[in-house]
Amino acid sequence: MRSDFNIRFAKTSDRNSIMSFIENHWSKGHVLAHDHVLFDFQHLENDRLSFVVALDSEGMLVGVLGYISYGYKKDNQDIALALWKVIPNLPDPHLGVKLIHFLQDNLSARYMHCVGVNKSVLGIYKYLGFKVGMLDHFAAFNTSCKKFKIAVPPSKIKATPNESTYEFSEMASLDASLKELYESVFYKEKIPYKTEDFFIRRYVKHPYFSYIFHEVTLKDVFQGFIVSREVKHDGGIALRIIEVVSQNEKITNIINDFATILKDSAYEYVDVYASGLDENILTSKGYEKISDVADIVVPEYFQPFEMKNVDIHYVTSAKKTTILFKGDGDQDRPNFKKAV
Amino acid sequence: MKKESIIEIFSDILDLEKDIINLESSPEDIDEWDSLANVNIIIALEEELRTKFKLEDLEDIKTLNDFIELANKYSK
Numbered sequence: 001m002r003s004d005f006n007i008r009f010a011k012t013s014d015r016n017s018i019m020s021f022i023e024n025h026w027s028k029g030h031v032l033a034h035d036h037v038l039f040d041f042q043h044l045e046n047d048r049l050s051f052v053v054a055l056d057s058e059g060m061l062v063g064v065l066g067y068i069s070y071g072y073k074k075d076n077q078d079i080a081l082a083l084w085k086v087i088p089n090l091p092d093p094h095l096g097v098k099l100i101h102f103l104q105d106n107l108s109a110r111y112m113h114c115v116g117v118n119k120s121v122l123g124i125y126k127y128l129g130f131k132v133g134m135l136d137h138f139a140a141f142n143t144s145c146k147k148f149k150i151a152v153p154p155s156k157i158k159a160t161p162n163e164s165t166y167e168f169s170e171m172a173s174l175d176a177s178l179k180e181l182y183e184s185v186f187y188k189e190k191i192p193y194k195t196e197d198f199f200i201r202r203y204v205k206h207p208y209f210s211y212i213f214h215e216v217t218l219k220d221v222f223q224g225f226i227v228s229r230e231v232k233h234d235g236g237i238a239l240r241i242i243e244v245v246s247q248n249e250k251i252t253n254i255i256n257d258f259a260t261i262l263k264d265s266a267y268e269y270v271d272v273y274a275s276g277l278d279e280n281i282l283t284s285k286g287y288e289k290i291s292d293v294a295d296i297v298v299p300e301y302f303q304p305f306e307m308k309n310v311d312i313h314y315v316t317s318a319k320k321t322t323i324l325f326k327g328d329g330d331q332d333r334p335n336f337k338k339a340v
Numbered sequence: 341m342k343k344e345s346i347i348e349i350f351s352d353i354l355d356l357e358k359d360i361i362n363l364e365s366s367p368e369d370i371d372e373w374d375s376l377a378n379v380n381i382i383i384a385l386e387e388e389l390r391t392k393f394k395l396e397d398l399e400d401i402k403t404l405n406d407f408i409e410l411a412n413k414y415s416k
Binding site: 086088089090091092093094095096097098101120121123124127 | 366367368369371373374375376377378379380382383395398399401402
């Protein structure tokens with residue numbers, strides 16, 4: 001095999017090749033190898049796909065780097081990296097890194113990050129100057145729940161706050177919250193910054209998941225919003241916070257207060273994966289920090305269901321404080337092809 | 341930097357016996373030489389030489405001998 005490779009952005013005509021590549025070289029049965037609807041939802045950007053591809057001299061696909069643009073019509077945008085794979089035994093051992101460099105050089109990206117990074121490639125990201133870490137996983141359990149069917153709670157469940165400083169209003173759509181968001185001063189400096197188009201597409205037009213939106217106010221003043229999603233198993237139901245959009249300094253307290261939603265609800269627990277939260281505040285009140293070694297289990301996988309805790313690693317090129325959630329990147333998606 | 345030291349780093353990172361590698365060894369014939377291993381070799385050489393390789397110098401690495409030439413270039 002010759003060692004000169006053509007690296008370029010993917011065209012829509014590359015879709016089938018990329019999906020086959022995912023099936024053959026990444027993971028057999030992977031949802032993105034089979035589900036065209038989800039694939040296009042995540043990676044179709046007008047006339048191209050949000051993938052960088054490497055082809056050998058015969059035009060065969062030998063490497064892919066997927067990404068998700070937080071505003072593909074915008075310059076200087078923030079992006080999330082997704083699936084990254086180069087086939088083994090190529091004559092160029094640096095090809096994988098070249099895919100990242102191509103993206104850095106050719107997309108006017110401000111910051112790049114990735115949530116759900118395979119532990120084995122953290123070293124490469126570190127070498128490339130990314131900050132690497134692990135999302136913290138917190139959960140607040142419902143003291144009124146008689147039988148837990150999804151999670152294994154602690155032997156003594158902490159009482160969640162009865163009163164909340166912030167007010168939460170469930171909204172039928174994101175429209176009003178987004179209008180307030182882009183008029184706010186704090187969001188202009190936010191990392192990662194996401195456009196209105198992105199939020200609408202990501203959460204309102206998701207082909208499979210239904211998200212719940214809560215607008216957050218303090219004395220009737222807009223503070224941001226929370227995106228969450230119900231998860232169910234064996235007759236049990238819980239609420240996962242997918243993303244909180246607010247000032248970084250307020251997010252921990254907002255999440256802390258949001259546990260009041262458990263009162264009079266059928267939810268077993270409310271949980272959140274995020275970086276940069278204040279652990280002391282959360283654990284001193286209603287939340288537990290979940291880890292692999294603890295007796296508490298709050299599952300991550302529901303399709304199929306797996307009763308185990310899961311670590312989620314992240315990387316970011318941003319040097320400033322960045323709060324990343326499970327909803328950043330491509331982690332919050334169906335795992336398997338939806339049955340037809 | 342001595343050629344033997346580079347071979348030592350190379351065999352350590354790839355977890356290979358020295359007698360099964362040669363100067364023309366390449367990722368095409370060594371399964372263990374993947375992207376991660378490649379970065380680890382680069383990091384180890386950079387630490388040893390107390391330098392930072394330029395990207396354009398890394399782009400043409402195809403064999404063990406290329407690494408030796410790269411190290412020699414930065415040793416000068």
